[in-house]
Amino acid sequence: MEFVQKLVTTFNFIVQGLWVTLGVTAVALAVGLLLGISMAVLRVYGNPFWRTVAALYSVLVRAVPVIVIVFVLFFVIAGFVNLSPFLAGSLALGVASGAYQSEIFRGAFQAVLPGQMVAARAIGMSRRQAIQSILLPQALRLALPGWGNEATLVLKDSTLVFVVGVPEILRRAQQVSARTLEPFVAFGIALLLYLALTLWMTQLLQWVERRYRLQI
Amino acid sequence: MNPTPILRVEELYKSFGQTAVLKGFSLSIQPQEVAVLVGPSGSGKSTLLRCINLLDPPNAGRIWLEQEEITAAGVNPDRIRQRIGMVFQDFNLFTHLTALGNVMVGLTKVRKMHKKEAHELALFELERVGLVDRAGHYPAQLSGGQKQRVAIARALGMDPHLMLFDEPTSALDPELTGEVLEVMQQLASEGMTMIVVSHEMGFARQVASRVVFLEGGVVVEQGPPAQMFERPAQERTRVFLRKIADLDERSR
Numbered sequence: 265m266e267f268v269q270k271l272v273t274t275f276n277f278i279v280q281g282l283w284v285t286l287g288v289t290a291v292a293l294a295v296g297l298l299l300g301i302s303m304a305v306l307r308v309y310g311n312p313f314w315r316t317v318a319a320l321y322s323v324l325v326r327a328v329p330v331i332v333i334v335f336v337l338f339f340v341i342a343g344f345v346n347l348s349p350f351l352a353g354s355l356a357l358g359v360a361s362g363a364y365q366s367e368i369f370r371g372a373f374q375a376v377l378p379g380q381m382v383a384a385r386a387i388g389m390s391r392r393q394a395i396q397s398i399l400l401p402q403a404l405r406l407a408l409p410g411w412g413n414e415a416t417l418v419l420k421d422s423t424l425v426f427v428v429g430v431p432e433i434l435r436r437a438q439q440v441s442a443r444t445l446e447p448f449v450a451f452g453i454a455l456l457l458y459l460a461l462t463l464w465m466t467q468l469l470q471w472v473e474r475r476y477r478l479q480i
Numbered sequence: 481m482n483p484t485p486i487l488r489v490e491e492l493y494k495s496f497g498q499t500a501v502l503k504g505f506s507l508s509i510q511p512q513e514v515a516v517l518v519g520p521s522g523s524g525k526s527t528l529l530r531c532i533n534l535l536d537p538p539n540a541g542r543i544w545l546e547q548e549e550i551t552a553a554g555v556n557p558d559r560i561r562q563r564i565g566m567v568f569q570d571f572n573l574f575t576h577l578t579a580l581g582n583v584m585v586g587l588t589k590v591r592k593m594h595k596k597e598a599h600e601l602a603l604f605e606l607e608r609v610g611l612v613d614r615a616g617h618y619p620a621q622l623s624g625g626q627k628q629r630v631a632i633a634r635a636l637g638m639d640p641h642l643m644l645f646d647e648p649t650s651a652l653d654p655e656l657t658g659e660v661l662e663v664m665q666q667l668a669s670e671g672m673t674m675i676v677v678s679h680e681m682g683f684a685r686q687v688a689s690r691v692v693f694l695e696g697g698v699v700v701e702q703g704p705p706a707q708m709f710e711r712p713a714q715e716r717t718r719v720f721l722r723k724i725a726d727l728d729e730r731s732r
Contacts, residue, residue, distance in 0.1 A: 379572035383631075385535060387586040387638050388562035397589050402576045478576055479620035 271449065274440050278453050281433035285461070288354045288422040288432060293415055295358025300365025301400070307366065308373045309395055318366065325363035331424050333360050338428040353425030361418050368414060372407035373399060405478040412469035416462050433457050484547065486511045486642060486673050487532065492541035494527055501527045502538065503697035509642070514674045516684040516705075519694035520720065525677040528694075529644045532675070533557075533564040546641060562590060565635030569647040571627040573619040579606060579630045580615040583637045591638065605633040609663050625656035629663055636667075643667065645676040681721075681728045685709065693717045 299321075307318040325333070334356040342352050376399050384394035423434045437454035441447040487509040494502040501524045509515055517525045530536040532543060534550065534557040543551045550560045574582050583605050587598035606612045609629035619627055628648055635643060645664065649657040661683050668674060668687050678684070684691055684705055691708040693700045693716075701708070701717045709725075712718045 377572075377575070379568065379570060380574060382535060383568065383572035383574065385558075386533060386561055386566040386568075387634065388558050388590045389586070390558050393589055397585060398574055402574075405576060479618055 270444075274444070274446075274449055275453050277440055278433060278436045278450065279457065281431055281436040282457060282461075284350070284430060284432040285419075285422050285457075288350065288357065288425055288430065289415075289419045291351075291354035292357035292361055292418050292422065295355060296361030296365045296414075296418065299359065299362025300369050303362065303366035304369030304373055304403075305395060305400075307370050309391070322363045322366050325360055326367075330357065330360045330421055331427065333357075334424055334428060349425070349428045349430045353428050353430050357418060357421055357424065360421075361414060364414055364417075365411065368407050368410040369403060371410070372403040375406050376402045402478060405476050408469070408473045408476065412466070412473065415469060416465055419462060419465055420458065483510060485509055485544075486513075486546055487675075488544040489528075489532065490542045490544075492528070492531060492538045492543070494524075494531055494536065494538045501697055502531065502541075505541070505694070505698055507692065507699065509673060509675060511673055512671045513689045514668045514676065514687055515690045515692055516688040517675065517677045517692050517694060518679060518684070518721070518724065519700075523694045524697045525694060526646050529566070529646050529675065529677060533561050533566055533644060535561075535566075558590075562638050563641045565632075565638060565640035565643040567628070567631050567635055567643065567645045567648050569650050571619070571624070571631045571651070573622075573627055573630055573634070575619055578616050578618055579611060579622065579626075579633075582619070582630055583634045586634065586638050602633075602637060605637045606630070608636065608666075609633045610659075623656060624652045625659045628652065628660045632660075632663055632667075641673065643672055643674045645674065645678065647677050647679075649678065649680055679724050679728070681709075681725055693720065695720075 303318040303321055306314040307322075310318065334353055337347065337356040337359075338349065338352040341347065347355070380398055380402065381394055384398040385391070389397070422432060425432060426435045426438070429435070433454050437450040441450035444450070485508040487507075489505060489507045492502045492505040493500070501522075505524065505528060507515075507528075517528070519525055527536060531538045537557075538551065541551070542549055545560060545563065549555075550557075574585065577585060580599070580602050583602035584598045587593045587601055588595060591598075593601070603612055603615060606615055609632055611626060611629050611633065614622060614626060614630075619630070622630065648664070649660050652660065657680065661680060664674070664676070664683070665687050676683075676688070688705050690702055691705050692702040693708065693714075695716065701712055701714045703712075708717065709721060712721065
């Protein structure tokens with residue numbers, strides 16, 4: 265009985281990190297989505313200057329471990345602008361994910377049939393209008409499978425903000441483990457929570473994918 | 481005698497890399513004319529159409545559309561293209577939009593119509609091509625002939641003054657070409673000015689006001705269909721049209 269009691273208390277403490285984990289993931293994915301789409305558009309449709317900028321962003325960010333970006337934002341950038349650990353961590357993950365997402369969206373834009381742009385221009389759309397109302401909606405759909413994979417990676421990478429003290433699931437599990445000296449219970453609960461989150465997210469994304477599949 | 485041409489093409493040159501496709505091409509189209517362009521593959525027919533609506537700007541030469549020189553510096557090609565409808569060989573319908581959406585998107589985004597107004601006009605254009613009952617279908621759910629008719633409706637929605645058809649039936653199964661040609665014939669009878677690249681000789685005979693034979697990037701010969709088919713002036717024209725007619729017959 266005492267064990268069950270302890271289990272419930274531990275679970276209740278760790279599960280409070282669930283919302284933090286989800287928050288970090290959501291902010292990182294949103295920032296990454298914005299960066300990823302913009303960079304992909306610049307990379308595929310931009311002039312040579314912007315193409316180079318977008319390519320450099322993607323290559324450089326992907327060459328650096330994500331945790332280093334987290335440290336840079338928390339210890340370096342946060343020295344100039346006021347950033348909470350939560351914000352610094354989420355933004356760092358977002359910047360990192362943006363680079364990977366830009367590659368996903370670049371592939372998606374390149375996979376849109378070439379006739380689509382021509383047809384859009386032929387009815388008098390400007391290049392910008394064609395990208396916005398014809399190519400982007402198709403690229404988003406084409407990117408869904410790859411994006412879903414990236415989303416689960418970001419969810420799991422959200423554990424990295426642990427190092428700057430954001431009280432997400434892993435951080436809380438580690439705190440409990442240090443206090444109770446029962447790592448099995450603490451990390452077991454963390455493991456199950458991540459498992460549940462990832463499986464739930466995969467299901468959700470598969471539903472979205474089915475719903476918006478592009479028929480060609 | 482002749483009214484002002486709706487389109488005048490003068491001494492057009494267009495090359496892709498080392499390959500010269502149009503070599504001083506000139507053509508003049510009167511309002512309500514239906515000109516059918518024929519010629520061997522690589523003779524510059526599709527390139528000409530893409531030059532006329534500035535999708536591939538010419539290297540040299542001038543084009544006038546309704547008195548306005550559209551090859552002049554400072555002309556916004558997007559504005560010109562609204563007046564020139566284009567129909568492609570492989571339809572190029574927007575894959576993520578329904579038939580209705582395909583017609584509507586240009587109305588709302590380019591003509592800046594309100595959604596309700598655009599919806600009504602799009603339905604009207606689909607009605608014109610006999611596909612109002614397919615309004616909610618996605619391109620993947622339509623037959624080739626239906627796709628091409630939606631593509632025609634999409635172009636008509638922009639209220640073009642001139643329609644370009646780039647081999648509109650070449651990608652279709654033979655039994656589906658009829659429905660597309662019928663829509664085109666109906667358009668012609670309503671007075672639409674059309675330039676059609678096609679080897680449908682039946683259509684050329686019945687609907688064309690003029691047949692233009694191109695080869696090597698220039699006009700070899702042009703004239704009313706009867707003259708072009710029965711007594712062409714150039715031997716080259718006779719040989720080519722005979723070949724096409726034979727192929728046409730054999731496929732029937």
